Every structure is written in C-alpha cells, then in structure tokens.
C-alpha cells in the first residue's frame with residue numbers, strides 16, 4: 125500500500141462533509157442576503173431575480189466542493205522532506221467515481237437549463253395591447269421612436285413608458301454593436317447592425333431609471349446612457365399628445381425665428397432637431413443639457429453654461445468639427461464628427477442660430 129493511500133485511509137471523511145455543508149450553507153446565505161440588483165420595475169424582474177437566486181443556491185455548493193477538494197489535496201498530499209525523488213502512485217481510474225462526478229453535474233445542468241428555459245419563455249410571452257417602441261443605438265446615444273397609426277412617429281431621447289402597459293422593443297444599431305439595457309427591468313439585448321432584435325417588458329413601478337449600453341462600443345461607451353421614465357397612462361397620453369401636436373412645433377418655430385417673419389422658406393424647427401434629431405442626425409439633446417429644449421443628459425458639456433457669450437462661428441465649428449476645441453473636463457472622440465453630413469446646410473444654420481439665441485438669453 126502506497127504512502128498516499130495510507131494517508132487517505134487515515135483521513136476521516138465526515139469532518140470534510142461537515143465543513144462542506146457548513147461552508148455551502150454560509151455561502152448560500154451570503155449570496156441570498158446580498159442585494160444584487162436595483163429596484164425591480166417590471167413584471168419580468170421578479171422571475172429573473174428568482175432565477176438568479178436558484179443559480180446561487182445550486183452553484184455555491186459546486187464551488188465549495190471543488191475548493192475543499194483542491195485545498196484538502198494540496199495539504200494532505202503535500203511533499204514532505206525526503207520525498208523529493210518519489211513519484212505518485214499509478215492510478216488507473218475509478219469507474220464508480222467517474223459515473224458519480226459526471227451524473228451529478230449533468231443533473232444540476234439539466235435542472236438549471238430547464239428552469240431557465242421555462243422562465244425566459246414565460247416572461248417573453250406575447251401580451252394583449254402591446255405597444256411597439258423602436259430603439260436605435262448609435263455611437264453614443266439611444267433614441268426612441270413611437271410609431272403612430274396613420275401619423276408620423278413620435279421621436280424622443282428619453283424613454284417614456286406608461287405603467288402596466290406591455291411594451292415590445294424593436295432594437296437596431298446604426299454603426300457598431302450596442303446593447304440596450306434597463307437594469308431596473310432586468311431585460312437586455314444586443315443592438316446589432318443589420319438586424320432587429322426585440323424583447324418585451326411591462327413596467328410596473330413609476331419612476332426614473334437609467335438606460336445603459338452594455339456592449340463595449342467605442343470611446344463613449346461608458347457615457348452612452350439615457351433615461352427611462354415610467355409614468356401614469358394619463359401622463360403618458362398627454363406627453364404623447366404634446367409631442368404630436370403641431371402647436372408644440374409652431375411654438376418653437378416662432379420663438380426661434382422671430383426675425384424671419386415674412387420669409388417664404390419652409391420653417392426649420394431647430395429646437396426639435398436639437399431635442400430629437402432630424403431622423404438621420406443624432407439628437408444633440410441625447411448628450412447635452414439645454415434648458416430651453418428640455419434636455420438634461422450629462423454626457424457632453426452643459427450647453428446652458430459653455431455657450432454663454434460664444435458667437436455663431438464658435439457654435440458652428442463646435443458642431444461640425446467637435447475636436448477643434450474640447451470643453452474642459454471632457455474628452456475627444458465621443459461627439460459624432462458627421463453633423464456637417466447628417467444635417468442639411470439650412471438645418472445647420474438654423475441650429476447655430478437657435479443656439480446663438482439661447483446662449484444670448
């Protein structure tokens with residue numbers, strides 16, 4: 125009988141089992157007590173959280189068993205003085221042991237996969253009265269489009285959602301991979317150029333939640349954020365009506381073009397281009413705060429501050445050649461450099477004029 129076999133046989137197995145059970149119990153308790161997630165704000169959140177708890181309950185013992193066996197073996201079969209030249213015993217396998225250590229993990233995996241499949245299928249079931257929202261990701265902003273039957277879609281850089289109304293997101297990317305994620309809803313999906321991905325969410329809690337990009341997409345990835353606002357159905361309807369009402373646009377047009385009265389050219393609504401984009405350009409408001417346009421993102425410099433006292437040339441250059449001068453505390457490479465292409469010359473001029481007027485206020 126080799127020295128190793130004798131050592132092993134002298135080892136009582138019971139203390140190891142007791143240690144394993146205790147360590148697993150403590151590990152599971154810690155895993156369940158830790159508050160891993162933000163507020164749950166959708167009907168999808170609870171099932172996902174329960175699934176996560178089950179993963180913890182089943183994976184902690186696996187971690188504990190592997191760790192105990194590794195640590196125990198390193199200690200028990202360590203090399204002692206005088207054993208430097210000794211080789212280990214020739215072991216040819218143990219069929220019983222191999223059957224056990226294949227069957228148990230297989231069983232654990234089958235249970236986890238089956239339960240996961242059931243949960244994910246269940247929470248993605250089609251709902252009556254679903255609202256469709258198109259989500260577009262591009263470096264480095266999210267924008268949302270609410271298709272309206274028989275009218276032009278409402279666009280926004282803030283994700284407004286009515287409480288308790290099932291929503292289906294249709295997600296696309298214009299440039300590289302992004303990932304549309306609202307942690308409070310727990311659901312997330314990659315935005316992939318060339319295809320449309322989708323998922324369903326039913327918001328259940330009023331409030332404001334961060335929307336984040338969860339796929340490394342370039343220099344501005346960390347600041348590719350937006351806001352989801354879950355509001356009452358009545359507030360949502362009035363927000364939607366406000367966006368659709370031509371009055372809102374005319375209002376802006378009049379404010380931004382007092383000096384243009386009497387000209388024949390079609391009015392360009394610079395405030396809307398700022399807040400929502402023109403359909404091609406990324407909305408300025410997706411990244412910049414400007415009180416007049418009602419935008420509040422902190423990704424780029426706050427225009428209410430940095431534009432004070434600046435002239436039209438500075439504003440135009442800042443839009444078409446953002447690297448020319450980087451505002452203090454910000455880095456280059458984040459603002460799109462293609463505004464000279466995505467905006468028409470008239471739109472660009474209108475935007476410069478509008479920003480100049482706001483800055484002069």
Ligand code: CUA
Pocket residue numbers: 261262263264301302303337338339340341342344345346348
């Ligand atoms: Cu977009 Cu990361």
